[in-house]
Amino acid sequence: MSAAARPSLGRLALNGAAGLSLLFILLPLIFVTWLAFFRQEIPSFPPEGYSLKWFAAVPGQKAFVDGFVLSLEVGVLATLIGLVLGVPASLALVRHRIVLGPAVNTLLLLPLVMPGIVLGTSLYVFQIETEIATGWPMLGSLGGLVAAHTLVVVPWVVRLVTASLAGFDRTIEEAAQNLGAGPWTTFWRVTLPSIRSGIVAAGLFGFVTSFGNLEMSLFLVGPGRTTLPIAILQYLEWKIDPTVAAASVIQIVLIGAAMIITDRYVKLSRVV
Amino acid sequence: MSTIAPEPVAGGRTHLAGALVVPATIFVAIGLLGPIAILFRYSLNYFVPGQFMVDGLTIENYVKFFTDSYYLNVLWRTVRVSVICTIACLIMGFPLAYVLARTQSRFKNLMVIAVVLPLFVGNAVRSAGWMTAFGSRGALNASLMGLGIIDQPLEIMFTETAVIIGIIAVNLPFMVLTLQSVIEGINRNVEEAAFSLGAGPAAMFRRVLWPLAMPGILAGTILTFILAMNAYATPVLLGGPKFQTMGPLVYGQFAQQNNWPFGGAISFILMTATILLTVAANLIVQRRYR
Numbered sequence: 001m002s003a004a005a006r007p008s009l010g011r012l013a014l015n016g017a018a019g020l021s022l023l024f025i026l027l028p029l030i031f032v033t034w035l036a037f038f039r040q041e042i043p044s045f046p047p048e049g050y051s052l053k054w055f056a057a058v059p060g061q062k063a064f065v066d067g068f069v070l071s072l073e074v075g076v077l078a079t080l081i082g083l084v085l086g087v088p089a090s091l092a093l094v095r096h097r098i099v100l101g102p103a104v105n106t107l108l109l110l111p112l113v114m115p116g117i118v119l120g121t122s123l124y125v126f127q128i129e130t131e132i133a134t135g136w137p138m139l140g141s142l143g144g145l146v147a148a149h150t151l152v153v154v155p156w157v158v159r160l161v162t163a164s165l166a167g168f169d170r171t172i173e174e175a176a177q178n179l180g181a182g183p184w185t186t187f188w189r190v191t192l193p194s195i196r197s198g199i200v201a202a203g204l205f206g207f208v209t210s211f212g213n214l215e216m217s218l219f220l221v222g223p224g225r226t227t228l229p230i231a232i233l234q235y236l237e238w239k240i241d242p243t244v245a246a247a248s249v250i251q252i253v254l255i256g257a258a259m260i261i262t263d264r265y266v267k268l269s270r271v272v
Numbered sequence: 273m274s275t276i277a278p279e280p281v282a283g284g285r286t287h288l289a290g291a292l293v294v295p296a297t298i299f300v301a302i303g304l305l306g307p308i309a310i311l312f313r314y315s316l317n318y319f320v321p322g323q324f325m326v327d328g329l330t331i332e333n334y335v336k337f338f339t340d341s342y343y344l345n346v347l348w349r350t351v352r353v354s355v356i357c358t359i360a361c362l363i364m365g366f367p368l369a370y371v372l373a374r375t376q377s378r379f380k381n382l383m384v385i386a387v388v389l390p391l392f393v394g395n396a397v398r399s400a401g402w403m404t405a406f407g408s409r410g411a412l413n414a415s416l417m418g419l420g421i422i423d424q425p426l427e428i429m430f431t432e433t434a435v436i437i438g439i440i441a442v443n444l445p446f447m448v449l450t451l452q453s454v455i456e457g458i459n460r461n462v463e464e465a466a467f468s469l470g471a472g473p474a475a476m477f478r479r480v481l482w483p484l485a486m487p488g489i490l491a492g493t494i495l496t497f498i499l500a501m502n503a504y505a506t507p508v509l510l511g512g513p514k515f516q517t518m519g520p521l522v523y524g525q526f527a528q529q530n531n532w533p534f535g536g537a538i539s540f541i542l543m544t545a546t547i548l549l550t551v552a553a554n555l556i557v558q559r560r561y562r
Binding site: 010014015017018020021022024025026027028029030031032034035042043044045046085086088089091092093095096098104107108110111113114115116117118119121122123124125126129147148150151154158208211212214215218219229232233236237240244245248251252255256259260263 | 308310365367388391393400402404411414445495498518519522532535
């Protein structure tokens with residue numbers, strides 16, 4: 001009896017510990033969401049009542065709206081450029097024996113483990129040097145920001161696309177070529193569709209990495225040109241109220257929806 | 273002719289492979305290694321107040337950091353907070369990662385999304401959640417006082433405790449996802465084998481699961497440690513202006529003091545400290561589990 005009861009008790013403790021950790025991860029989001037529906041402005045508990053008025057106030061916050069638009073622009077551009085650079089590189093790395101292949105692979109993944117603060121300071125001085133050398137306005141420009149964000153998107157693309165290529169059966173391509181398809185037709189009609197899930201996942205992760213980037217972007221944004229995470233940070237340094245919470249809730253809902261939709265095409269539990 | 277024909281094709285292929293990989297490689301090499309080299313060069317320059325930056329070759333900025341107890345304290349505090357957060361993440365993350373890896377539940381995807389979603393919401397928003405909870409009239413104090421456990425609000429906001437809690441919550445998903453992918457690769461039969469040979473759950477964990485999961489444990493602790501060392505939003509928002517860690521210190525030197533040489537030097541010290549501690553941990557773990 002006791003032998004049978006003990007594992008299930010252990011099981012219960014294990015599930016309990018796991019549940020507590022999950023709750024701990026979600027707790028800050030729960031608090032922010034709760035605050036967004038407060039009636040009074042001061043975040044004191046228990047709330048005096050509930051209201052939806054703060055959501056109506058969000059579009060009036062110019063910093064949040066501009067930040068959202070800029071983050072969206074930068075995220076989309078950096079993801080597209082990152083895919084254009086990263087997908088061919090992954091194909092070459094998996095398919096061909098390249099001189100220094102492992103070294104190239106490590107280099108392409110390096111921005112992922114590079115501390116954001118170090119990346120931000122280095123890119124800041126780099127962009128200043130480039131400005132001095134060429135006369136192009138870099139620092140605080142859209143181009144400078146997109147280039148920096150592309151740098152953190154590329155590793156995600158390389159990591160996820162090489163992973164999806166590793167399980168790919170090359171004989172299918174050979175079959176297509178035997179049936180008369182040229183290299184381009186083979187690529188577009190056979191190779192690309194079969195690594196689509198990897199590319200979709202790479203696009204999603206690249207985009208959200210760029211959209212949420214704070215530490216690196218902090219050094220690269222210019223006056224009047226701020227991304228959404230930095231706009232939220234600057235607001236929070238000043239005060240916390242239901243308006244910023246409502247803006248956060250909108251962000252949580254958008255990202256959550258994007259993830260659930262992506263999950264229908266690519267199982268997130270497989271790619272993360 | 274026929275023996276020569278395949279040659280250009282093969283040559284074309286390597287050519288093609290080069291053409292595919294070179295753009296990304298050049299982009300990352302110039303965009304990553306170039307800036308780091310320039311930052312290192314800057315860190316050897318002089319800073320003359322009023323004159324901004326003067327070209328030179330000096331280690332004065334590094335000496336300044338290591339001889340001033342204020343800066344050494346900031347470095348020590350950052351390392352201490354990072355170590356505590358990393359250990360806490362490992363202890364809290366392992367059970368969740370194990371359950372996620374082994375569950376047959378149809379809600380598994382939803383659980384994974386619940387772990388991943390906070391990652392993408394951003395550090396600032398998650399700090400906002402803790403700010404709501406930790407304030408003197410926040411959720412935590414209000415409920416503790418409502419329950420009659422305390423009669424004075426706890427001072428959590430703007431303390432090291434608040435920063436540690438905030439960073440753990442930020443880094444825990446990374447640890448869980450890294451551990452989960454490794455545990456999923458461990459065949460369940462080896463656990464069953466340990467049990468059928470008479471090992472209890474604790475012995476099975478210590479002798480089978482832990483050693484087999486070691487690559488994931490290493491990868492997860494390294495990742496969370498790097499992130500904790502370089503945290504910015506969490507210490508700024510939950511620690512307040514008086515609680516200095518390396519991230520905000522670097523930012524302050526660039527944005528407020530305009531002291532680029534010193535800022536560059538701190539940035540380099542931060543990077544080197546992170547790498548050294550990571551390598552040291554790696555060596556210790558490898559020696560114990562070989």
